[in-house]
Amino acid sequence: MPIAIKDYTWEESEIDVHVTVPIKGNNSSKADLFSSDEYIKVNSPPYLFEVFLYAGVDDSKSVAQLGDGVIVFKLIKKEPGIWGQLSSSAQGDKDIMKAKRDDAVSEKHRRIEEEMEEKRRKKREKEKLALNEQMRLENAEKEKIYEIKQAEIRQATEEIEEFKRKHQQSGDPTHRHDDGDDEHEEDDEEITHSPEDKKALIDKLPPPRTRQNIAVMFTPRVFPTPMRESRVHEEDEWLRKQAEARRMPEIDDEDLSPEQRDPFWLKDKGDSFFKGGNFQAAINAYNTAIRLNGKVPAFYSNRGACHLKLRNFIKCVEDCSKAIELLTPPVPANASSRLRAHTRRGTAFCELELYAEGLQDYEAALKIEPKNEQLRHDAERIRHVIQGTTT
Structure with missing residues (x-):
């Protein structure tokens, strides 16, 4: 049966309550703490401290500090005012205490689950934001690469056009540039070759290559299936065994023909x-x-x-x-x-x-x-x- 801790102290103000509980037991560093809006507990076997508060506190804003062999609960009141006493009037009623204890534990579990769900929701939002940011950066990088490629294409096109323009102005005999006019006149002259010129061109061509047959030798294969590198060892071993089995033994038996x-x-x-x-x-x-x-x-x-x-x-x-x-x-x-x-x-x-x-x-x-x-x-x-x- 646990031993109740009664040598605790407490003090209050209009907005908060401070409860100082001495830690007892063989392993006080691992004391179990529990707090809710209406109930606080310290379990350091075989010692136990618990109290049902006179009024409600804001558990989300309250804190518990451990040090120098004591635990100090700093509880923030939900409604300002002086209590005059720490524990509820129902502190001695076991049935009421059990019901309130169960309600406090259930409420604590519910709040913890809500907090965990809120953390998970925030984590999902952060991951979503991170993913959107990554996608934005990737799209920006793709757009940047696209712009660079387009600029290179435009530059190459301009260089080609500039080369064509210079070539037409300087070296193309089929175009004529007039100083007083921006237009170019094309001299559509048909180039013809005489039969003697055609014959001379044909004589300059190299003779066609002579036909030749190339002999292809295939490695003979005993097996009906295609050769596989993984089966070469097995096939060679079988052929060796067959050759060894077909060697004619010398038998000294005069009775045999x-x-x-x-x-x-x-x-x-x-x-x-x-x-x-x-x-x-x-x-x-x-x-x-x-x-x-x-x-x-x-x-x-x-x-x-x-x-x-x-x-x-x-x-x-x-x-x-x-x-x-x-x-x-x-x-x-x-x-x-x-x-x-x-x-x-x-x-x-x-x-x-x-x-x-x-x-x-x-x-x-x-x-x-x-x-x-x-x-x-x-x-x-x-x-x-x-x-x-x-x-």
Whole structure:
């Protein structure tokens, strides 16, 4: 419960009232002050001073000064006169005091809000005046620049006219100036050339340039797309990997014929077996091709297709993953191969009921070929299976 400060002093005159309140408490420098037209308060915990004034004062003209351990309120009376007492007769009535306290706080807040709104209004007016002044200065600068340009144009025009006038007076043989007359007579004489003169002029002209073909050599390009500087590194890396994969390895195996030592001949053989439905023979051909050269992604992707036909889904996933690994970096030249590898692996995942992984592969394939409606339809079906809307 706060302790009331009662050892305050006050004095008055016809127009003002001075109230001196001693500051008490542990932190008196941060005492809370509040004043209104009918109420003043000093809160310095645990001490409290408050008084409901006998009559109204002008709070906007009143001041409070802090110093030497006291607070001095200088209150200006609204109506001149002697009060005879500082506090109102209702000082002891708690209900009246509470109502007046609430009214004083509300009135104080309202006045503070009005003052803030007035400050904002004045600030807006100042900003508007500053903007108008800036616009005025800019317009004046533009007008000044315009006048300078017009003066320069007039000066240049006058100089040109003066030059023409001097040229006509001194050097133009087609004009004649009479001292006694301001008019100029033009001698309209037609200048003609004889055929001999025309021929002489033609002979003086330089001969026309001879026709010549300029050979333009374009740098050959493997990829179907235009060359981009940001993709040069990826394309060079892919070409290097392709060249390395196509190097013919030397295999010391007497059981292999010369054709069987060529991994790409074995790939073609496996492709023919696959088309004929002999998937196991195709796998054997791809196995030998991979043993000869394990850096060609088509060998793994095609063997994965054979495993998919034989329902060896795990082996299909392994082969397609190896093919996708070798098909890096992704460039336009290997887009179709990446599309087939992702589609085959996604199908194998779905057969293994790993639908989330399968959907990822189909979405990767759609990024390569966004307009493929069959891929889009299959991806939508897998999405419905994941959401449980179909079986």
